[in-house]
Amino acid sequence: YLSVLALCSLGSMCILFTIYWMRYWHGGFAWDGSILMFNWHPVLMVTGMVVLYSAASLVYRLPQSWVGPRLPWKSGHAAMHLLAFLLTVLGLHAVFEFHNHAKIPNLYSLHSWLGITTVFLFACQWFLGFSVFLLPWASMWLRSLLKPIHVFFGASILSLAIASVISGINEKLFFSLKNGTKSYSNLPSEAVFANCAGMLVVVFGLLVLYILLA
Amino acid sequence: YLSVLALCSLGSMCILFTIYWMRYWHGGFAWDGSILMFNWHPVLMVTGMVVLYSAASLVYRLPQSWVGPRLPWKSGHAAMHLLAFLLTVLGLHAVFEFHNHAKIPNLYSLHSWLGITTVFLFACQWFLGFSVFLLPWASMWLRSLLKPIHVFFGASILSLAIASVISGINEKLFFSLKNGTKSYSNLPSEAVFANCAGMLVVVFGLLVLYILLA
Numbered sequence: 001y002l003s004v005l006a007l008c009s010l011g012s013m014c015i016l017f018t019i020y021w022m023r024y025w026h027g028g029f030a031w032d033g034s035i036l037m038f039n040w041h042p043v044l045m046v047t048g049m050v051v052l053y054s055a056a057s058l059v060y061r062l063p064q065s066w067v068g069p070r071l072p073w074k075s076g077h078a079a080m081h082l083l084a085f086l087l088t089v090l091g092l093h094a095v096f097e098f099h100n101h102a103k104i105p106n107l108y109s110l111h112s113w114l115g116i117t118t119v120f121l122f123a124c125q126w127f128l129g130f131s132v133f134l135l136p137w138a139s140m141w142l143r144s145l146l147k148p149i150h151v152f153f154g155a156s157i158l159s160l161a162i163a164s165v166i167s168g169i170n171e172k173l174f175f176s177l178k179n180g181t182k183s184y185s186n187l188p189s190e191a192v193f194a195n196c197a198g199m200l201v202v203v204f205g206l207l208v209l210y211i212l213l214a
Numbered sequence: 215y216l217s218v219l220a221l222c223s224l225g226s227m228c229i230l231f232t233i234y235w236m237r238y239w240h241g242g243f244a245w246d247g248s249i250l251m252f253n254w255h256p257v258l259m260v261t262g263m264v265v266l267y268s269a270a271s272l273v274y275r276l277p278q279s280w281v282g283p284r285l286p287w288k289s290g291h292a293a294m295h296l297l298a299f300l301l302t303v304l305g306l307h308a309v310f311e312f313h314n315h316a317k318i319p320n321l322y323s324l325h326s327w328l329g330i331t332t333v334f335l336f337a338c339q340w341f342l343g344f345s346v347f348l349l350p351w352a353s354m355w356l357r358s359l360l361k362p363i364h365v366f367f368g369a370s371i372l373s374l375a376i377a378s379v380i381s382g383i384n385e386k387l388f389f390s391l392k393n394g395t396k397s398y399s400n401l402p403s404e405a406v407f408a409n410c411a412g413m414l415v416v417v418f419g420l421l422v423l424y425i426l427l428a
């Protein structure tokens with residue numbers, strides 16, 4: 001129970017740090033194709049693909065889920081992952097719209113290649129999980145065969161999401177801190193703050209993976 | 215045995231791609247504090263912290279290690295990790311020397327914060343592994359208590375190394391492809407090549423983690 005508390009507060013901190021970074025140093029949010037629309041991208045990716053994704057994956061680690069009927073827990077797990085996926089898609093939409101409006105090509109950076117691969121795997125995982133574990137047709141044998149694969153890919157997708165977040169924060173800082181005393185290499189306060197946000201996401205992710213795999 | 219072959223060739227491809235990238239587009243290697251000294255950084259990090267590190271970690275997955283005396287396998291595991299660590303330190307030395315000569319501050323980027331944390335954990339893992347599993351004083355009880363932690367941290371360090379490699383390749387491409395038709399967003403051949411190198415490292419890393427944890 002203590003670890004649930006620790007995890008919840010770490011997860012909220014990851015989200016709050018990202019929101020504060022975007023509000024305080026980048027002018028806040030909008031949904032109009034401008035650079036303010038881009039600002040939704042980091043927030044929605046961290047919220048959807050890291051924090052909610054982790055919460056959804058850890059549902060079966062709650063002792064309450066080990067007794068009583070399984071169906072409500074399964075539906076909860078699937079629904080939370082669906083919500084996480086929707087936020088992720090909104091987060092991608094925000095950056096694609098911004099690129100289209102600003103006439104910046106899509107999908108050129110390694111960050112975006114890794115990111116889009118991660119989201120694609122997330123979609124596959126959802127459909128496979130849904131059709132095998134929630135729909136009633138699959139045999140116990142098939143389910144127990146697929147379960148370790150389901151868990152391994154779940155953990156891998158989270159690791160790739162963390163790598164995406166790190167490369168994303170890193171490149172955003174190189175973009176926006178370019179010259180003078182505000183250059184990234186002089187570590188202005190924005191750089192320290194956003195680096196800390198990135199390290200927080202790493203600590204959160206490792207903790208989740210530990211609880212998931214240990 | 216087929217998977218050993220697949221893994222070896224994937225690992226070599228990761229190293230060869232990095233070397234080719236640095237030779238063909240960045241003028242090759244030197245050890246003199248210039249930008250050519252920097253070029254050792256990606257090569258040594260991929261070779262040491264990803265490929266050799268993985269090979270060393272997978273030693274106990276070879277069926278040959280399951281029969282006969284354990285000591286030679288243990289020493290091999292420890293020695294390979296020591297070699298991987300030495301290459302890693304050389305790789306860090308290359309970039310720090312370059313920064314000092316070019317009067318670029320050290321340790322400002324999120325890439326470098328994550329990277330140095332990863333190398334620090336690697337060092338801790340080595341000393342803990344060495345003192346508990348190789349030196350004779352530790353009881354079976356202590357060893358079996360620490361083993362799952364040892365394996366989990368081994369896998370975590372590899373994941374963090376992959377995130378470091380991705381953010382490193384990404385930022386290097388933003389540095390060196392800045393203007394005109396050679397801008398990163400126009401995907402010149404260097405960008406495609408180095409993005410592919412990054413994706414190769416990801417595929418290699420996931421395969422290793424699968425064999426390690428499955």
Ligand code: HEM
Pocket residue numbers: 041042043045046049092095096097099105106107108109111112113114115116118119160161162164165166167168169170171172
């Ligand atoms: C799981 C997390 C993430 C995923 C899957 C992801 C995915 C993507 C994708 C697919 C693009 C390409 C969009 C396009 O080309 O139109 C992109 C762009 C971008 N992302 Fe992320 N992102 C993630 C997190 C972040 C975070 C936390 C930041 C921090 C600021 C960030 C910063 C950027 C930037 C600056 C771009 C535009 C430049 C580029 O295309 O690389 N990303 N992201």
Ligand code: HEM
Pocket residue numbers: 057058060061074075077078081122123125126127128129130131133134147150151153154155157212
């Ligand atoms: C993309 C989304 C998904 C991810 C990342 C994911 C991830 C995970 C993870 C990490 C676990 C392991 C929990 C543990 O070991 O205790 C798990 C278990 C499970 N997942 Fe998913 N899951 C996803 C979607 C689904 C969907 C849509 C279903 C459909 C109901 C589903 C059904 C299950 C079941 C039944 C288990 C538990 C098996 C058991 O402990 O008996 N998953 N999932």
Ligand code: HEM
Pocket residue numbers: 255256257259260263306309310311313319320321322323325326327328329330332333374375376378379380381382383384385386
């Ligand atoms: C496990 C892998 C890696 C680790 C642990 C790592 C670690 C580091 C560290 C600690 C620094 C800071 C050096 C200083 O400030 O003097 C650094 C800098 C740098 N690294 Fe890496 N690195 C890794 C892989 C890579 C790769 C594959 C590239 C690809 C080109 C790369 C590109 C860079 C660049 C451009 C810098 C200088 C700018 C900066 O400080 O961020 N790194 N790296």
Ligand code: HEM
Pocket residue numbers: 271272274275288289291292295336337339340341342343344345347348361364365367368369371426
């Ligand atoms: C930083 C370096 C190290 C890393 C990343 C690392 C990683 C690993 C990994 C991933 C395994 C799991 C293999 C498996 O499950 O079959 C393992 C097992 C083991 N490691 Fe290490 N290791 C390191 C250093 C050491 C050192 C210095 C020793 C000292 C001898 C050591 C002793 C062992 C032993 C005895 C096992 C196997 C336990 C068993 O299967 O009974 N490790 N290590």
Ligand SMILES: O=C1O[C@H]([C@@H](O)CO)C(O)=C1O
Pocket residue numbers: 249252318386389390
């Ligand atoms: O290590 C670095 O490399 C670049 C550039 O000098 C060459 O790519 C840069 O600004 C660094 O801090």
